[in-house]
Amino acid sequence: LHWRKTNLSKDKNNQKQTNKMASMSEADDIAADLADEAAALDGYFSDAPLDPQPNYPDLQDSFENAVIISNLPKVKKEKVEKLTKVVMKLVSRIGTLVIDPDSGYTGVDMPFNEETNSSLGFVFCEYETLEEAKNAVEVLNGYKFDKNHSLEVIPYIRAQQLAKVEKKEFQQPEPAPFVERPNTTSWLEDPNQRDEFMTRQGKETTVYWSDGKNDPVVDYDGSREKEAGVAWCEYYAHWSPLGSYLATLVPSKGVILWSGAKYEKSGRFPCPGVEFIMFSPNEQFLLTSNNRREDPNAVKVFNVQTGKLLRAFPMYPPNVSTDGPPPPFQWSHDDAYLARTGHGLISIYETPSMKLLDRRSLAADGIHEFQWSPKANILAYWAPEHGNAPAHVDLLEIPSRKKLRQKNLFNVTKCSMVWQNDGEYLAVKVTRHTKSKKTLYNNIELFRLNEAGIPVEMLDVKDAVMALSWEPRGSRFAMIHAENPSSTKVNVSFYDMIKKVEAPTQKKGKKGGVQPKTEVAELNLVETLDGKQCNCIFWSPAGGTIIMAGLGDSASGTLEFYDVNTKNLTIKEHYRANQVLWDPSGRTVATVVSQPIGGGHFKFAMDNGYILWTFQGKQLCQQSYETFYQLVWRPRENLLSKPEIKKVRKNLKKYEKQFDKADKERQRALKLEETKGKRALRTTYRQLLSRLAEYRNRQKTQRMDLLNGYDSDDESNYVVSEQVIETVINTKEDVVL
Numbered sequence: 001l002h003w004r005k006t007n008l009s010k011d012k013n014n015q016k017q018t019n020k021m022a023s024m025s026e027a028d029d030i031a032a033d034l035a036d037e038a039a040a041l042d043g044y045f046s047d048a049p050l051d052p053q054p055n056y057p058d059l060q061d062s063f064e065n066a067v068i069i070s071n072l073p074k075v076k077k078e079k080v081e082k083l084t085k086v087v088m089k090l091v092s093r094i095g096t097l098v099i100d101p102d103s104g105y106t107g108v109d110m111p112f113n114e115e116t117n118s119s120l121g122f123v124f125c126e127y128e129t130l131e132e133a134k135n136a137v138e139v140l141n142g143y144k145f146d147k148n149h150s151l152e153v154i155p156y157i158r159a160q161q162l163a164k165v166e167k168k169e170f171q172q173p174e175p176a177p178f179v180e181r182p183n184t185t186s187w188l189e190d191p192n193q194r195d196e197f198m199t200r201q202g203k204e205t206t207v208y209w210s211d212g213k214n215d216p217v218v219d220y221d222g223s224r225e226k227e228a229g230v231a232w233c234e235y236y237a238h239w240s241p242l243g244s245y246l247a248t249l250v251p252s253k254g255v256i257l258w259s260g261a262k263y264e265k266s267g268r269f270p271c272p273g274v275e276f277i278m279f280s281p282n283e284q285f286l287l288t289s290n291n292r293r294e295d296p297n298a299v300k301v302f303n304v305q306t307g308k309l310l311r312a313f314p315m316y317p318p319n320v321s322t323d324g325p326p327p328p329f330q331w332s333h334d335d336a337y338l339a340r341t342g343h344g345l346i347s348i349y350e351t352p353s354m355k356l357l358d359r360r361s362l363a364a365d366g367i368h369e370f371q372w373s374p375k376a377n378i379l380a381y382w383a384p385e386h387g388n389a390p391a392h393v394d395l396l397e398i399p400s401r402k403k404l405r406q407k408n409l410f411n412v413t414k415c416s417m418v419w420q421n422d423g424e425y426l427a428v429k430v431t432r433h434t435k436s437k438k439t440l441y442n443n444i445e446l447f448r449l450n451e452a453g454i455p456v457e458m459l460d461v462k463d464a465v466m467a468l469s470w471e472p473r474g475s476r477f478a479m480i481h482a483e484n485p486s487s488t489k490v491n492v493s494f495y496d497m498i499k500k501v502e503a504p505t506q507k508k509g510k511k512g513g514v515q516p517k518t519e520v521a522e523l524n525l526v527e528t529l530d531g532k533q534c535n536c537i538f539w540s541p542a543g544g545t546i547i548m549a550g551l552g553d554s555a556s557g558t559l560e561f562y563d564v565n566t567k568n569l570t571i572k573e574h575y576r577a578n579q580v581l582w583d584p585s586g587r588t589v590a591t592v593v594s595q596p597i598g599g600g601h602f603k604f605a606m607d608n609g610y611i612l613w614t615f616q617g618k619q620l621c622q623q624s625y626e627t628f629y630q631l632v633w634r635p636r637e638n639l640l641s642k643p644e645i646k647k648v649r650k651n652l653k654k655y656e657k658q659f660d661k662a663d664k665e666r667q668r669a670l671k672l673e674e675t676k677g678k679r680a681l682r683t684t685y686r687q688l689l690s691r692l693a694e695y696r697n698r699q700k701t702q703r704m705d706l707l708n709g710y711d712s713d714d715e716s717n718y719v720v721s722e723q724v725i726e727t728v729i730n731t732k733e734d735v736v737l
Helices: 002-040 077-091 130-140 156-163 223-227 642-650 652-674 676-698 700-706
Strands: 066-070 122-126 144-146 152-155 195-201 204-210 217-220 237-239 246-250 254-259 264-270 276-279 285-289 299-303 309-313 337-341 345-350 369-372 378-383 391-397 402-409 412-419 425-433 440-448 456-461 464-470 476-482 490-501 518-532 536-539 545-549 558-563 569-573 579-582 588-593 609-614 619-624 628-633
Touching (some): 066 130, 066 156, 077 122, 077 130, 152 156, 195 237, 237 628, 246 276, 254 285, 337 369, 345 378, 369 412, 402 425, 402 440, 412 464, 425 464, 440 464, 464 536, 476 536, 536 579, 588 628, 652 676
Antiparallel strands (some): 066 122, 066 152, 195 204, 195 628, 204 217, 237 246, 246 254, 254 264, 276 285, 299 309, 337 345, 378 391, 391 402, 412 425, 425 440, 440 456, 476 490, 490 518, 536 545, 545 558, 558 569, 579 588, 588 609, 609 619
């Protein structure tokens, strides 16, 4: 054994020496090769010292591009691959995932529990950019994965923060003290049923009361903010649709809401540079815009009650040309949806999640315009001719997307849609061209929404139609038309969608009995007024009265107050007027000359201001300002139904005495307030006379002593004589034969 070990040790030493010699020989060969290569490249090397600085990418250890998606179905091992593919297909729509082909990493990692043979119900997703990760959290959080699972998405760094939170026993926090919010309907409790309007002139923003009979009275002018040295409005101001809030725009801060009898601050929404706002019809949401095309968050949607930002949008949707104005957003009548057009589609977002309805947009090839019905979730849009498909107007029910009606149109140049405010009728003004496209003509397509099948009537108009307006809560509409669109003299026609006819009937013992008039759904011309100088028409909110106005610099400023029922016409004038604004009750109308904020429109300086008129055309008051920007009436909700309004009008005579009495009491109160100073002076004067008379009576004894008993106040001491003097002023002689 000893000999064997000794021989083995010698063999190993010999092997080591042999390997060492082979290694040295190989190293010498490499050195010789390098020397030969260096000699061949002599003259090509730089004399600068070799100092390599490798540029390695930054090591990312924050995982800020990763998100965790939880509340996924828990599946067995054989279904993990299928579920992973479904998740990858979903998350890859948001952005680009980090992929490593060498390691097989796909950007999605689904943990699996080998002991329970089940997935854990969540995945890790890694995106290439932080913006994509943020977008995934915003879009996928709350996403309906299936009927039993709604996804919850949080950033990975948020999970790291939660993991470091120290575990403690939960302690119920103390509730915040109750703070009563301002009463947003206090102005409706005014005993005199007055309306309000807001004006912006110079640096002042003022709210006035108006009763339709007397000069406006200031309600609030921002005096509290003036004392604090704060501007409560620096740009335009807007009332909410129901009149609950006054929104003032301060571009450096955002939008501020004021409400209550004292106009207390009710909310603030940060949106620097804001230039435009739009409330939802029921005042639940507020949309703001700064009109900056480069801002990806130019349009913001807030919850009015909580102030929470629900979502932000760019000015232009994807694949939409930025050459023209951005497509506007529009609210549905019940605040349930917010929509705007895109490239061949309509994007409809549900509230309050602000996610796409059914996770997809509504396809509408070539769409040019759409509008919501004022009283139902019905969407009307029109699209021009495309290929062999004709132009068409479609009515869709939302959210089912059911097509209620489609009207095909041919040779269409342009369409414009006008809804009646109760959503009962829709008028589509169609401008058509001949085959040569040299001649244009018009026709009006009238949809009856309340009738089965939504029938459509066509009204042919030979003239050019410049304006069309529906009577509020009525079936009539007015239309301005002329043979030449640039004519100074135009015609105004009135049409009614309901025709009243008499149906004769036979009664027992009588012949020719006539039944009361019945209403038939038939379009009929009521009348046409020729030779009018107007370019705009404005119906009173109460109906029946319409103002035909010539507005703008090139117009005469003529105002024609016309009662469609009684045919009474009153003509007035407001030079350079560019707005006509009715109050919600239809009692008062304002005509306005205004200029845009920030513009150097010095030509308006002499005419800026407003005039208030009664609905009959009687001027109530006039105010002039050097700079006048805005006048807006405070809206009020119409609470009476059509049958209730008819009942009130039918029994109006019963309330006349009550109204007259209230008017007299109001006039008496105003007169007492106006003569309050005079009556105080008269009372003081009478009190002075009373004191002097009392003082004279106390001196009577002394006065009689001085006059030897003569009492100058005794009437018996005087002799009264009467003299009559006659003076002839003129004489006249009449000769009677």
